[in-house]
Amino acid sequence: MATIEISGVSKIFKDAKRKADVTALDDINIKVEKNQFLCLLGPSGCGKSTLLNMIAGFEKPSSGTVTVDGQLITAPGSERGVVFQQANLMPWLPVWENVGFHLLLRGGQKAVRRETAQRYIDMVGLTGFENHYPSELSGGMNQRVGIARALLMNPQVILMDEPFGALDEQTRMDMQNELVRIWQEHQGTIVFVTHGIDEALTLGTHVAVMSARPGRIREIIPLDLPRPRDITSPQFNEIKRHVLDLLRSERTKPSLETLDHS
Amino acid sequence: MRQIVAMLRRLDRYVVPVLILAGWEAFSRSGALPAALLPAPSTVAWAWADWVFGTDGNTQTYSGHWLFDMLASLSRVLAGFAIATALAVSVGVAIGWSRTVEVIIEPTLQTLRPIPPVSWIPLAIIWFGIANKPAIFLVFLGAFFPILLNTIHGVKTCDRNLIRAGAMVGGGNRQLLRFIVLPAALPSIFAGLRIGIGSAWMLTVTAEMVAVKSGLGYVLWDSYYFLRYDLVLAAMASIGLLGFLSDFGIRLVMARVLHWQRNTTIQSGES
Missing domain, CATH: 3.40.50.300 (P-loop containing nucleotide triphosphate hydrolases)
Known part of the structure; x- marks a missing residue:
């Protein structure tokens, strides 16, 4: 199918x-x-x-x-994970919270969110930028955050x-x-x-x-x-x-x- | 040398107040006006000191009473402001978010808004008597609308793409409101709070002059009857100082809550 x-x-x-x-x-x-x-x-x-x-x-x-x-x-x-033309990150959240936004909405525990987010942050090569805010990153890095956010949901598409x-x-x-x-x-x-x-x-x-x-x-x-x-x-x-x-x-x-x- | 320059830099904010006080002092002492009509800053300071610390009893019944008067006003401001904030933010979010709510209540609110809060004083006295309640009611009216309008604005200008991103990660309406719309509206809400706290002080003092028998506004009006213009000025200065401090307090909270805005806006370095 x-x-x-x-x-x-x-x-x-x-x-x-x-x-x-x-x-x-x-x-x-x-x-x-x-x-x-x-x-x-x-x-x-x-x-x-x-x-x-x-x-x-x-x-x-x-x-x-x-x-x-x-x-x-x-x-x-x-x-269905979406990566947008503009990264569309929440400017008030640091990188790791943006990546783990899906878990935040589902009321996940902070430690779990942090740990899960870290895996995807490493995957898109943003290790070391976990606590940066979107405004402190370049456009390419913000797009990586957007990709990590979509991947974290483990979507079918x-x-x-x-x-x-x-x-x-x-x-x-x-x-x-x-x-x-x-x-x-x-x-x-x-x-x-x-x-x-x-x-x-x-x-x-x-x-x-x-x-x-x-x-x-x-x-x-x-x-x-x-x-x-x-x-x-x-x-x-x-x-x-x-x-x-x-x-x-x-x-x-x-x-x-x-x-x-x- | 560099240290001296740095020190002078830090003094720059005092230049204007010091110049005004010095000019005023000189003018008062020149005798162009009778000293009783425009007391010099030193006279005001003298009366103020007695009002606050009870130094020599020159303010008679008010001697050493300042803390009590100040707390009376402050408690009214805080009570009215807190009610206004809670109500204006929740109603504002509802209006901004839901077209239905907007259609149902916005026209009514917009009709009530241009009515000066002061014109409610007769009704407030009839309803609540002469005490704290009419003052709190007035403070509430004064602070409510600026907070409301700014909240509505903040919610309505929330980036639609952020909502899409929230829906994409599986957020329902309630979560979108809590995790996206509200944080996105916070800068606007804080702007409303800062305007609101100013109105709150204005209306406390107004209410105290008319409908309450305590507080800074009451002392101001009472001193006017006794021709104590030095005390009138000391009361005005007290109100100004407290207004400044409460605004400063809000700015401190704002700097903490909106720390993510640092370096993204013109005000960036401000604290």
């Missing part, structure tokens, strides 16, 4: 002021199997974040269904919404490597939203290439490149060329919204 099943999902945003409804997503069908690492790749405005938010339970589809392990998604829940988008190139590559390492060590299903082609092809076991307005799945490409992936290898470039073609044909498509694409 697929871990995540998205069937016939559409999302229409009503725009009462302009009396024009915007179709953000149109008839999306995706199956993500257990332990797959799916990257949703597409230009901004293609609805990839909206799709992720539906799996997370933050938004509801206008039609169609999203299920995780057979359960229909209607609300957020701790069996981890959903990531351009988590490295705000980081510099060097930090981003480090974080990508670490994410792959953690995923390989602990297994789990990941859905990762990105607009970076290299990022998608470096991380995923599959890439779903999306088109914009209305958001549709162009193609789901399985990636069987060996890891660690070499972004300069011929195989890598071959797939990249294919993805670029998909995105390019999308761009030259005559469209009323051409102006928006500039």
